[in-house]
Amino acid sequence: MKRILIIAPSWVGDCVLMQPMLHRLLQRHPHACLDVLAPPWTEKLLRLMPEVHDIIINHFPHGAFGLSDRRRLGVQLRKTQYDQVIVLPNSWKSALVPFFANIPLRTGFVGELRYGLLNDARKLNEKKLPLMVERFAQLAEAPHHEIARPMPSPQLQVSNAQRAQVIAKFGLTLDKPVAVFCPGAEYGPAKRWPEHYYAELAQYLREQDYAVWLIGSPKDKEVAEKIIALGNEPCRNLCGVTDLAEAIALLSCADLVVSNDSGLMHIAAALDRPMLAIFGSSSPEFTPPLSDKAHVLKIDLPCSPCFKRECPLGHFNCMLKLSPKLVERYIPVHLKR
Numbered sequence: 652m653k654r655i656l657i658i659a660p661s662w663v664g665d666c667v668l669m670q671p672m673l674h675r676l677l678q679r680h681p682h683a684c685l686d687v688l689a690p691p692w693t694e695k696l697l698r699l700m701p702e703v704h705d706i707i708i709n710h711f712p713h714g715a716f717g718l719s720d721r722r723r724l725g726v727q728l729r730k731t732q733y734d735q736v737i738v739l740p741n742s743w744k745s746a747l748v749p750f751f752a753n754i755p756l757r758t759g760f761v762g763e764l765r766y767g768l769l770n771d772a773r774k775l776n777e778k779k780l781p782l783m784v785e786r787f788a789q790l791a792e793a794p795h796h797e798i799a800r801p802m803p804s805p806q807l808q809v810s811n812a813q814r815a816q817v818i819a820k821f822g823l824t825l826d827k828p829v830a831v832f833c834p835g836a837e838y839g840p841a842k843r844w845p846e847h848y849y850a851e852l853a854q855y856l857r858e859q860d861y862a863v864w865l866i867g868s869p870k871d872k873e874v875a876e877k878i879i880a881l882g883n884e885p886c887r888n889l890c891g892v893t894d895l896a897e898a899i900a901l902l903s904c905a906d907l908v909v910s911n912d913s914g915l916m917h918i919a920a921a922l923d924r925p926m927l928a929i930f931g932s933s934s935p936e937f938t939p940p941l942s943d944k945a946h947v948l949k950i951d952l953p954c955s956p957c958f959k960r961e962c963p964l965g966h967f968n969c970m971l972k973l974s975p976k977l978v979e980r981y982i983p984v985h986l987k988r
Contacts, residue, residue: 653680656736658745659689661713663914666693667921668784669739670805673702675791695896699807716744725751737790758790783938804941805921809903817900821889827862831902833910834878835871841932841961842912844970846874850881851975852909857885864889866898866915907986920945927981931969932957946981948973
């Protein structure tokens with residue numbers, strides 16, 4: 652049986668975009684065992700992917716080099732006798748563990764001059780593979796082979812039992828259609844639609860008889876509180892009180908998701924929920940939500956996308972010009988009450 656180790660990205664959304672690559676690996680190697688080395692905050696997401704056999708937790712602090720710790724982990728992994736590793740991050744340090752593990756075939760893009768650490772180092776053609784999901788999928792192919800098309804979209808499944816358990820835990824009901832807001836974005840404020848815009852949209856949806864839930868990390872709790880304080884007391888602030896698996900189960904209940912470009916946006920797309928995905932400083936040409944039920948909203952400006960954490964020009968027009976009234980127009984007609 653072929654054993655393949657995947658060095659996963661650190662971002663939740665990027666881990667979602669990794670799934671088609673896992674699917675392709677199992678198409679090429681039907682009885683392969685796919686293990687994933689990943690940070691702890693992605694573990695519960697990865698456990699929802701049937702392609703994943705086991706998860707090895709990467710406890711390295713974000714951005715830390717940790718040469719001795721990486722060497723120690725690599726030596727520990729030697730006993731598993733992996734046949735191949737696929738390194739998805741482009742950093743030099745991400746290729747160290749498989750090098751120390753003596754994995755015979757070490758695949759990845761050249762990235763930070765990783766010749767030697769990778770012995771199957773490939774050059775990325777960004778124009779030919781504009782999407783991140785395509786770039787990941789390319790690494791599942793043999794060298795010089797094209798990616799298989801059509802490429803499947805990420806898919807996450809939540810059982811009725813999982814859904815019911817989480818609904819009961821947080822005292823929620825499904826007696827109304829549910830709109831879920833994901834108002835955070837870990838990368839920075841330039842990717843966040845303003846709180847008062849979310850508040851105005853929440854008022855509109857509640858007038859349409861929606862229950863509105865706000866989901867995100869502990870860092871998003873304050874933003875959600877501001878949205879609720881602006882005339883939306885009946886809304887539920889669930890930011891920071893769920894773990895990732897519970898957040899995924901709640902997203903699976905949504906009749907409509909409104910999200911910034913974030914990990915939760917990619918999760919909602921993988922759950923195939925009707926969604927309005929709001930883009931500001933980032934680009935849907937690189938990491939769009941991969942679902943036919945997702946509609947991307949973006950204002951085309953000469954300065955956008957800038958890919959900055961904060962607006963470098965100070966006006967934030969890429970978000971401010973995307974008004975709630977404009978967003979309301981894109982709510983699918985069949986979802987309006």
